[in-house]
Amino acid sequence: MSGLLEEEGSLPQNGSPDPVQDPNPTAYPAPDPGLEAPIQSNDSVEAKLEPVTDDHAKKEPEIEVVEPAASAAAAVEAVVEQEERGRRKFTMRELLNELRDDQTPAETPRADESTPRSQASSQKQQQNNAALELINSVTGVDEEGRSRQRILTYAARRYASAIERNPGDYDAFYNWALVLQESADNVGPDTSSPSKDALLEEACKKYEEATRLCPTLHDAYYNWAIAISDRARIRGRTKEAEELWKQATEHYGKAVQLNWNSPQALNNWGLALQELSAIVPAKEKQKIVRTAISKFRSAIQLQFDFHRAIYNLGTVLYGLAEDTLRVGGFGPLKEVIANELYSQCAIYIAAAHALKPSYSVYRSALRLVRSMLPLPYLKVGYLTAPPVGDPIAPHSDWKRTQFVLNHEGLYQLIEDEQKQFGRSLSNEPIDERNLRKPAVKVDIPDIVSVSASADLTLPPGAGLCIDTIQGPVFLVADSLDSLDGWLDAIRLVYTIYARGKSDVLAGVITG
Secondary structure, three states, rough: OOOOOOOOOOOOHHHHHHOOOOOOOOOOOOOOOOOOOOOOOOOOOOOOOOOOOOOOOOEEOOOOOEEOOEEEEEEEOEEEEEEEOOOOEHHHHHHHHHHHHHOOOOOOOOOOOOHHHHHHHHHHHHHHHHHHHHHHOOOOOHHHHHHHHHHHHHHHHHHHHHHHHHOOOHHHHHHHHHHHHHHHHHOOOOOOOHHHHHHHHHHHHHHHHHHHOOOOOHHHHHHHHHHHHHHHEEEEEEOOHHHHHHHHHHHHHHHHOOOOOOOHHHHHHHHHHHHHOOOOOOHHHHHHHHHHHHHHHHHHHHOOOOOHHHHHHHHHHHHHHHHHHHOOOHHHHHHHHHHHHHHHHHHHHHHHHHHHHOOHHHHHHHHHHHHHHOOOEEEEEEEEEOOOOHHHHHHHOEEEEEEOOOOEEEEOOOOOOOOOOOOOOOOOOOOOHHHOOOOOOOEEEEEEEEEOOOOOOOOOOEEEEEEEEEEEEEEEEEEEHHHHHHHHHHHHHHHHOOOOOOOHHHHHHHO
C-alpha cells in the first residue's frame, strides 16, 4: 500500500489506499474509514487534513450472508462449491488441506464444444479463462503474500468450476469478484505482474454479472463501488477518474437503497463524493460537498460511535471552511462563516479522538484544529429558551440566549449588560466575569434521548427536545443547520460518556 502523502496546511490521512494529491491541495481534514478494516496510522504530525478512505474494507465471501472482512485472507475464508442441489461451504482449513493434497493444479473445466450449452457460453468461458490467467500471474511481494495468493488462485478455480456447472450461480460470481479484488491488493512491483487496474476491471465484470443474476445483492453493489473507487484513484484527478467516481457514488447509493442500515456504505458514499468534489468544476463542488456531509451525518445517526464517519465529517467541514475563505470577496461575514465551519470541524475531530484516542491520525489532526474550539468548551452558540421553570410560557417570554456544551453538560448563560460569554464570532477572548449562574442546565448522565421536535407549541424555528430523567427540555435553534450542529454535538458528548471516554474529551477541551 502506498505511503501517505502529506502537505502543509491540511490534516493527515488515515486508511488505504491513499488519496491522490492535488498540486494545489484543498486542506481537508483526513476522513476516516467506516468499516472494520485495519487502518494504517501515521505518527508524524503534519498540518494537513485529508480524507481517510475505507474502500478496502470489503465483504467476506460467503454464500448466504456476507460480513465485513478485516484482511485479504478472510476474503476466501468460506469458499463455496455449487452443487446441482444445494450449496456447501468450504472452510479455509478444507481449502488448505485440498491444496496440499493436490499434486498438480486443477485445470479449468472445459466444456464439450459440440454441445449447444457450451456453444452458448463459449464467450463467458473465454472471459473466465482470462480472469484466471490474471490471477495465476499475480506474485506476492513477500512469502506471506505468495502464500495468500496461492489460496486466492485455488479459490478462483473453485468459483470457475462452480460457474461452469451452474452459470446462474450469482454467489460464485460475487465471491470470484472478491478474489480478484484481493489479488489486486496483492500485486507486487514486478513488471511481469498484471496491472492492478486489470484485476479490478475483471472484478467489476463479475460484480455486474452477480447483480444481473440477483438484483438485490447489496453486498455486491457495495464492493463493486469499492473496486470502481480503486480504479478511479489510480487515474488521479482526470476526466476518466471523474466518471468512475460518479459510478462509484451511484453504486453506493444502490447498496444503501437495498440495505439502508449500513453506516459503512454511507461513510464510503460520503468519501466517494468528497473525492468527486475535488475533480468537478467549481460551480458543482459545493452541492456535492453538501451531499457528502449528509451521508456522513446519516452514517453517524445510524451508529453514534462510528468514529471514522465522525472524523470524515470533520474533514469535509474543514475543506468547506478553506473554500469559503478562498472563494468570493472579502469581508467579516465570510470570516464568520469560515470560523463557524472550522469550529464545527474541530468538534467532530475532537469527538473522533475521544472515541479512539489510540489513532495517531486523529491525534495529529486534533493538534491542528484544537485551537478552533471555543475552549474551555466544546461548543458555544445561541438557542431560544423559555423562562426557567415555565416551559409553556408565551412565545414572547422565550429568549434567545447563549449556551455552552462541555463534557459534563449543556448550560444556559445569562449575560449582564449584553456582554457575551465565550469566544465571539470575531474570536475575541473569553470573559467569565460577565456571567451569572446558568439558568438551564442539562447534565450529560441525565440524558435519555436527543431529537428534533415538531411540537406546535414551540416558538418559530428548529425545535430541539432533550429528554432527561427529570423530564423533557425544549429549546429552539436558529436554523436547521444550527439544529443539526447541536444535535450532533450533544449526541457525541453523550456517546463519549457512555463509552467511558469523558476523561479524554475533558483533556481535549480543558488542556
